[in-house]
Structures are given as structure tokens and as C-alpha cells.
Amino acid sequence: MRGSASYTFCSFEYIMISRHDFLARISAAMVATNAVRPLLAWSSTEAVSVPGKDGMILRSFRFLDLEMPTEYFNSWLTPVSHFFVRNHMHEPSTLDPMEWRLRIRGEVERPFALSLAELRKFESHNVTNTLECAGNGRAFQKPHVPGVQWQRGAVGTARFAGPRLRDVLMRAGVKETGKHVMFRGLDEVPGKVPPFIRSIPIEKAMDEDTLIATRMNEAALTKDHGFPARALVPGWIGAASCKWLTEIKVLGKEFEGNFMNPGYRLPNHPIEPGEAVKAEDTHSMTALNVKSVIATPSDATTLKSHALHIQGAAWAGEANIVRVEVSTDSGATWQPAQLGSEQSRFAWRLWSHQWKAPKAGDYVIMARATDSQGRTQPATAAWNPSGYLYNAIDQVKVHVS
Numbered sequence: 072m073r074g075s076a077s078y079t080f081c082s083f084e085y086i087m088i089s090r091h092d093f094l095a096r097i098s099a100a101m102v103a104t105n106a107v108r109p110l111l112a113w114s115s116t117e118a119v120s121v122p123g124k125d126g127m128i129l130r131s132f133r134f135l136d137l138e139m140p141t142e143y144f145n146s147w148l149t150p151v152s153h154f155f156v157r158n159h160m161h162e163p164s165t166l167d168p169m170e171w172r173l174r175i176r177g178e179v180e181r182p183f184a185l186s187l188a189e190l191r192k193f194e195s196h197n198v199t200n201t202l203e204c205a206g207n208g209r210a211f212q213k214p215h216v217p218g219v220q221w222q223r224g225a226v227g228t229a230r231f232a233g234p235r236l237r238d239v240l241m242r243a244g245v246k247e248t249g250k251h252v253m254f255r256g257l258d259e260v261p262g263k264v265p266p267f268i269r270s271i272p273i274e275k276a277m278d279e280d281t282l283i284a285t286r287m288n289e290a291a292l293t294k295d296h297g298f299p300a301r302a303l304v305p306g307w308i309g310a311a312s313c314k315w316l317t318e319i320k321v322l323g324k325e326f327e328g329n330f331m332n333p334g335y336r337l338p339n340h341p342i343e344p345g346e347a348v349k350a351e352d353t354h355s356m357t358a359l360n361v362k363s364v365i366a367t368p369s370d371a372t373t374l375k376s377h378a379l380h381i382q383g384a385a386w387a388g389e390a391n392i393v394r395v396e397v398s399t400d401s402g403a404t405w406q407p408a409q410l411g412s413e414q415s416r417f418a419w420r421l422w423s424h425q426w427k428a429p430k431a432g433d434y435v436i437m438a439r440a441t442d443s444q445g446r447t448q449p450a451t452a453a454w455n456p457s458g459y460l461y462n463a464i465d466q467v468k469v470h471v472s
């Protein structure tokens with residue numbers, strides 16, 4: 072797949088794997104690949120062979136967390152088979168699409184419930200969105216922070232489709248008192264773990280690109296990505312886009328629960344690495360940071376050719392990428408990269424840069440992006456206790472022989 076720049080439909084992308092199936096399949100994979108040690112660990116850096124998801128990096132086995140391999144930063148649309156998966160708890164083990172209902176209630180004039188067939192009658196809208204987990208890059212934070220140790224690939228771009236959330240809310244008639252919109256997922260909550268419930272402000276809920284997505288890359292959502300319907304809050308941290316939606320409730324204020332507070336919050340002011348922050352000095356995270364990742368060449372590789380094609384992807388949440396620069400001399404000088412032609416309001420831009428190494432030797436290649444809000448990637452990411460929104464300049468070390 073390395074080097075491939077196109078999105079292809081593969082039949083395995085649309086297979087729904089239940090958790091029990093997954094466990095059975097992965098047990099077989101463990102035997103086949105002798106990958107027992109990484110599977111038993113909470114977090115691994117090794118790729119595992121999961122049928123239909125070859126090459127995905129298993130970050131957590133207890134609740135399925137899969138990271139996209141770096142070579143997929145070469146593709147504008149990420150195949151569903153290699154789109155990262157982030158689950159805080161078990162996926163729903165039984166979900167009958169005929170029985171499924173989406174309830175809309177709270178601060179609305181006319182509460183109602185929709186079957187899947189009724190939801191599909193709303194006009195469908197397409198949004199190509201880069202979805203990134205707030206914890207992507209956490210593994211690079213110094214000092215170390217706890218949590219799933221994502222490196223680069225808890226991010227992907229897909230073409231989502233489904234009704235606009237605002238069309239559904241307008242049918243219910245939002246009252247003047249409605250200020251936030253809460254999503255509840257159908258996750259299976261283990262023991263005393265609080266359920267996955269979060270809310271977004273009414274303004275973002277009413278944005279023409281905020282969806283109740285039922286499709287991803289021209290096919291029905293797979294179970295891992297929230298079948299039969301998920302929220303799609305474009306440009307915002309992945310946690311805003313609740314999977315396996317079952318309830319939408321309009322609230323008078325931001326939802327108060329574990330995944331809003333203490334979860335997914337940033338310090339109001341820069342803090343020293345390792346410093347603790349009081350809850351009252353934090354705010355809820357919304358849009359993503361400006362960021363770019365180098366897809367090729369790979370880190371720690373020896374290259375025979377002096378002519379290098381350096382490429383990757385850059386994104387900035389609700390802002391546009393205006394510039395990507397590449398350095399081949401450890402950051403001393405920078406050259407503009409060429410931005411790819413494919414673009415959409417909330418999607419990453421592919422970029423590339425041709426470079427000829429003047430002589431054999433070791434080189435540090437770096438990439439930094441700048442966005443339409445004037446933000447440029449920093450040399451060192453702002454540290455926070457949960458390692459959220461890591462966006463330091465990416466770098467790879469290569470040896471040209």
C-alpha cells in the first residue's frame with residue numbers, strides 16, 4: 072500500500088465484525104503471528120494482522136483502539152479498512168437496525184423518535200472531514216502522559232454522508248432555552264465506567280456541515296465507526312463525533328459528565344511540562360490544531376537514491392492549510408512544499424516536495440504547516456496533563472547511501 076495515492080473499494084471494508092468475532096479472529100491472528108505479547112499489553116507499537124485490517128497498529132485490546140499506519144497519509148481519502156478506531160468502551164454487541172431508534176428530546180417543542188428508514192428520508196449531505204483523536208501524538212509528549220499511546224495515525228479523512236443535524240433539530244423545534252446538544256451512544260458500559268455522553272454548543276449543531284452520518288466513503292457505516300448513525304462534528308476533536316447514536320437531547324447548558332469534565336479539557340493558560348492544573352482553570356476542547364505529518368520517506372530508513380520525493384498530509388480543523396514547508400537540514404532552512412489539488416473545507420491537504428540530497432549521509436527531514444488563522448506548528452508542542460492536541464513539527468531521520 073505504501074506510495075498508493077488512490078482510494079480503492081475492497082470488499083473486506085464493509086464486513087461488520089462483532090466484538091466476539093473480533094476476539095475470535097484476533098486469537099487466530101495471535102497464533103498465526105505469534106503476536107501474543109503486544110496483544111496482552113495495554114498499548115503496543117506493533118502492527119498486528121487483523122483480518123480486513125492488515126497493518127493496523129493495535130494500541131488497546133481491552134476496548135478496540137487501532138492506529139492507521141503512516142503510509143496512509145499518502146491517500147486523500149482513507150480506506151475504511153485502515154481508518155483509525157477509538158473506543159472508550161465495548162462496541163454494542165447486538166444492534167438490530169430494524170429495532171434501532173434515535174430519540175430527539177430535551178429543550179424542543181416536539182420530541183420524537185426516528186427509525187433508520189425515517190432518518191434516511193431526510194435530505195442527505197456530504198462532508199469530507201479529517202477526523203482526529205484529541206490524543207493523537209500523545210506518545211511523543213515529554214514528560215510521558217497516561218492514556219492510549221497514539222503516535223501519528225489516530226487520524227483519517229473520509230467522505231461522510233447523512234442528514235444535517237439542524238434539519239432534524241428544526242423538525243423538533245429548538246426552544247430559546249436550548250444552548251447545547253447532547254449525544255448519547257449505545258456503547259456497552261463496563262462496570263462503573265461512566266457512559267460516553269458529550270455535548271456541543273447549539274451554534275455548531277446548527278452548522279450546515281454538522282451531520283447525523285450514516286455513510287462513510289460511499290457505504291453504510293461499519294460497526295467500528297458507529298453503525299447505524301453517528302454524529303459528525305467536522306473540524307472538531309474526534310470525541311465530539313459520538314458513534315452508535317441513540318439519543319440527541321437539547322440542553323440549557325453544556326452537559327456535565329466524565330467525558331466533558333475532567334475529560335477533553337485544556338488548561339486556559341500555558342503550563343510547564345509536568346505541572347498540575349486545577350479543573351476551574353481548564354476549558355472544553357473544540358476545533359483541531361494545525362498539524363502535518365510526513366508519510367514518506369519513513370523514519371530510520373536507508374535510501375539508495377539521492378532524489379527524494381517527500382510527501383505527507385496537513386490539516387487544521389476549522390481553518391485552511393495555507394502553507395507547508397519542508398526542511399532537509401534539521402530546521403536550518405525551509406522550502407515550500409507543493410499542496411495537492413484535492414481539497415474540501417474540513418479535509419487535510421496532501422503535500423509533496425522533490426529534493427536531491429547533495430551527498431551521501433544522514434539527514435533530518437522536517438515538515439511544518441501554517442493555516443488561515445496564522446497558526447504555525449511549533450518546534451515543541453504545548454504540554455498538558457492528558458497530552459491533547461500534540462502538533463509539534465514532524466521529523467524523520469534518513470540515511471542516504
Ligand code: MTE
Nearest residue numbers: 155156157158159204256296309310313314
Ligand atoms: N462515540 C462513542 N459512542 N464511544 C466512543 O468511545 N470515541 C470518540 C468518538 N465517538 C467514541 C465515540 C473518540 S475519542 C473518537 S477520536 C472518535 O469517535 C473516533 O472515531 P472512529 O473510531 O470512527 O475513528
